[in-house]
Amino acid sequence: MLQEILAICGGISIIGGAGAVIYKVVHPAFKFKNRVEKLEDHSVKDYKRLVNLEEMQKQQNKCLAAMLNHQITGNGIDNMKKIRDELLESIIDK
DSSP states (O other), X not given: OHHHHHHHHHXXXXXXXXXXXXXHHHHHHHHHHHHHHHXXXXXXXXXXXXXXXXXXXXXXXXXXXXXXXXXXXXXXXXXXXXXXXXXHHHHHXX
């Protein structure tokens, strides 16, 4: 009878030890997966922001070029109005 109880306790200990080992191996993998998903999400958001900033920079450069041309020649008012409208659309869309 005592040997049976000791055998059962030994079995429980072995199963518990195996469960602890499995938990220690699997748990960090799940944590790592969650961290990678968050980083991927941030990466996508950052890329979209960079694309938006690049587009805004292009619009600003167009405006500067139009203003320089106007200062030099005194012409190009229609072009400046067109670029202004494009810039305002870009600002409103974002």
